[in-house]
């Protein structure tokens with residue numbers, strides 16, 4: 142039996158969990174900064190790291206207390222090492238390293254994306270591999286194939302904005318508030334006019350970016366620009382935008398699954414809360430005979446339980462839990478050298494991996 146104390150501070154949620162054997166969550170605490178950042182319309186990195194600093198040690202103490210455990214009973218410490226906001230990550234990593242040194246425990250570095258994928262194992266510890274994961278959150282829209290624990294392949298991802306980030310920005314354009322995902326979804330639900338008009342070939346039409354390209358990448362920033370130019374009722378625009386995002390995500394997920402003969406699918410990340418997306422992916426799963434796992438919502442948004450789960454499974458398999466970002470960066474570099482990524486400058490690559498989900502100004 143292994144008990145892992147896990148720490149997640151990659152963005153704006155400070156989270157500490159204790160997970161037994163990779164799936165039994167003894168405690169999962171999350172201190173959210175959402176209200177604080179809402180006043181700015183997005184996450185402010187400097188504010189986020191200061192808040193992590195205030196919350197991290199009280200949360201660790203509380204987690205041990207709630208689980209009725211002493212540090213001696215903890216076997217290892219798992220911590221998110223990236224991708225995420227650097228200042229935020231530093232707080233978690235330093236806390237983990239300090240405790241690792243003081244308590245004499247191993248520190249397991251975990252990639253945040255692997256965390257989102259392994260959230261699927263919390264309720265389904267015996268999930269069969271290979272599995273294909275679509276991680277859609279404020280900072281990510283990525284397709285990852287997991288062959289064995291510790292062995293994975295990055296198939297594709299967003300070249301610019303993540304799906305959740307696009308939801309947040311569209312919410313801002315339509316003045317629906319922050320966080321944008323639930324607000325856009327609620328607005329879209331009011332769009333009766335759009336649905337009828339669309340059927341008649343009239344309603345608002347937004348592009349489905351990159352559907353015609355053979356790869357498994359996404360791009361959502363152009364869609365956001367298209368929203369800023371289109372005229373119509375906010376509900377109709379929200380509906381069409383949501384439909385466009387869901388179209389692209391489900392199409393590429395289906396393509397990836399057939400290309401790699403995947404029968405087990407995990408849909409993770411905060412955008413997995415979106416009912417339209419859940420509905421369409423569930424329909425696909427039924428039609429194609431996939432085993433579909435969508436983790437409980439509390440394990441879809443950022444949480445440390447998923448980091449504890451990933452830390453357990455990945456190190457058990459002898460793999461490293463922190464290599465995914467390296468793989469995807471190497472892939473981006475290769476594409477750029479072949480001239481396939483003309484739009485991605487060094488700076489924007491940096492943005493993609495270290496500065497996700499940041500909206501200032």
Ligand code: ADP
Nearest residue numbers: 278279280305321322323411412414415442443
């Ligand atoms: P991150 O930590 O990368 O910001 P999370 O996994 O915490 O991402 O998820 C937050 C994101 O999920 C936000 O961008 C939010 O707008 C989006 N989101 C939450 N609920 C919904 C929803 N119902 N529909 C679409 N997007 C949603």
Ligand code: MG
Nearest residue numbers: 152153154443
């Ligand atoms: Mg979050």
